[in-house]
Amino acid sequence: MQHAGHRGTSSGKTTVLNALSAFIPAEERVITIEDAAELRLQQPHVLRYETRSGNAEGEGAITIRDLVRTALRLRPDRIIVGEVRGAEALDMVQACNTGHDGSFSTLHANSARDGLARLETMVLMADSGLPIRAIRQQVASAFELIIHCARLRSGQRRVVEIAEVDLEDEGYHLxxxxxxxxxxxxxxxxxxxxxxxxxxxxxEEG
Structure with a gap:
């Protein structure tokens, strides 16, 4: 799974996701989940889901976590979540470890390593009861690459690091x-x- 962490808004994460999506085979079934549709996938088998705010009483809301769970029931080849911000991170990690290889998502972080720590925090928000070592094993298994994007002081946007993720003893090896x-x-x-x-x-080659 590719994960684009970045240092703030307008750092180019959506541009990176759109660029990566160009390499998805046309025959694959893809589901995108966003707050507002920004991704522009060109494949023929794409389902696009968007979140919905609740009414004045807070009823009728549809969250990213709701949509990730719905997407899993539809058995897509890949799931692309525009941005993970909370407990849905657990569902996304578990999806990547149960046959949805090549899925993408983004989150806000100051570096590739900070992105992993932030992801752990969001998984803990799901109150799954998993010990931290089990969470790290799942995260390391789910994520192969981190693409770190940043917006420079000049306003230019750059990919500043691409790192491979592995698990080493009690922590991550980037x-x-x-x-x-x-x-x-x-x-x-x-x-x-x-x-x-x-x-x-x-x-894979045996």
Missing amino acids: RPLFRWNPAQDRLEPTGARPERVVRRYLW
Whole structure:
């Protein structure tokens, strides 16, 4: 699963999601979940869901968590959540660990590592009773890559880091694969080998 964390609003997360979605095979069934429709997927089999606010009494609201649970019952190939902000993070993580590989989502964070910590906090908001080690195992299993976007002081938007996620002892191991070079204004490879991608490829090839 790809996860685009970013340092604030207008950092380019929707642009990144739209760019990534171009690589989704046309035959796959995709469900998008957003507060307001911003994603522009071109595949023929896309279902688009939007949240709804409740009335003055708070009745009739449809939350992102409601829509993620509904989406799972429809058995899509992928789920794309425009932004996770609360307990729906648990449902999203579990979806990625139960056959919905290649799903995407975003959240607000100051760095790739901060994004993982924030995700843990949101999973805990679901009151699932899972111990923190189990949560970290599920998060690390669900997320292969983190794409960190940022809006610079100049107003320009950049992908500043792409990192691979692994679980190591009691915490996460982040393996930076690409980093933005501000002097050259370009994303450059770090030289690190994407270990999880290689392991998955070898497993799939037998």
